[in-house]
Amino acid sequence: MKKICLGVVGIVLTFFSGYAQTPQKDSATYKSRKLTFEEANLVSSYYKQDGSNAAVTGGKGSQKLNDISNTIDVKFIKWDRKNRKHSFELEVGLDHYTSASSDQVDLKANSSASHADTRIFPSVSWSMENEKNGTSIGAGLSTSTEFDYQSFGANINFSKKTNNRNGEFTAKAQAYIDKVSLIYPTELRAGGQNDEHYSTTARNSYSGSLSYSQIINQRLQLMFIADLISQKGLLSLPFYRVYFNDNSVHKENLPNTRMKIPLGFRANYFIGDKVILRSFYRFYNDDWGLTAHTLELETPVKVTPFFSIIPFYRYYKQTAVDYFASYKTHTSAEQYYTSNYDLSAFNSNFYGAGIKLTPPKGVFGIQQLNMLELRYGHYTRTNGLKSDIVSMNLKFK
């Protein structure tokens, strides 16, 4: 995977080195009608977790998981005859994971096909900004493919700035039309343990989002976000086991609809000349009985104009859904049941730090390599799950 990462960096550098000899235009006066390269980003992450409440084995068992993720996005811009700015963005992502719990779809296998999977998720988006009247519109398409899951997404958005350009209202609508493969635990398959003919079923998500951002003064700006998300279809996972108190084993069963209401608030404040306080709070409630609070704080410190240190902390707290119970505590009288600890009551803490380099002559002297950011975070959940993540962002301009 390390070779793949280095290979990807090499390809991106080779591709954009062609722009190195492009004459620099005065960006304040010149607006190109031709499609021009704006920037590209490569984001790579390594994630690992461990815990002892795997949902595949009914809330008891290893949650060991390793995931390597790479995403590349490329942005191009052009101005039309009415002086409107068009932005085009193409993104391709690739995840590869190995998971101890997914391997337990077949309890007798030492290592089954489900122990690893690869997901590929390309997307395209377009937006048009009219600086004169302060409006912008946009649209996007996305897809995501993995062995047991296929997703197609579409979104549209509209923004309008206030007359004094200190506030902006944004409306966004999204739809995801997904297909879940019905892969059951081997002992619960109607056609016997070797039945590998999987049918599919629908899981669709629709969301509307409204947000408003406001500049308060020369150092402070805020944003309010309200989402409404409706999900329909198979919202449980067919290979998650639930053990009842009578020792019988069942597939997870959850309602076919879910309505979620998250409300978010962001505030960024520039303290002095070197420190910024970035904050985010979210209240969340849904009709499965889950209520959650999220608080994030991040304080980038500009050690020099080209080097920043960015410590961060995130606190999260949720109540359990109405249908959650632990291993062997559900009863046959219940209509809906799950032993997935991601839906149990817990608190979590996530903390770490990052560094950001933006040297004027490019990172490592490479002019096109505009920015390098590295970030590490450690996550702990009160029910024992722990994880670590290290990420890197390279920006080419």
Place this chain on the structure above:
Amino acid sequence: MKLVKPKPEINILAGVAVSVVAILSSCTTVKEYQKNKLNDGEMTLSSRKIQKTESSFQSYREGASGANGGKTGGGCGCN
């Protein structure tokens, strides 16, 4: 007469609403030439690109999602 005690969430939301009204009422119009600090890359009112995978695993490992400008569906996270 029995008094109904408001839920803690309602108290929090009421507190946030009062704070918001107080902050918004203190707004001053900031001209373009006064926005050098607001235009700093770190002042962007959205998540960082480098947080992409973090946001993804948080939405899989936690029951809540949304209201952070990211995606609100798609992808399984079924492990």
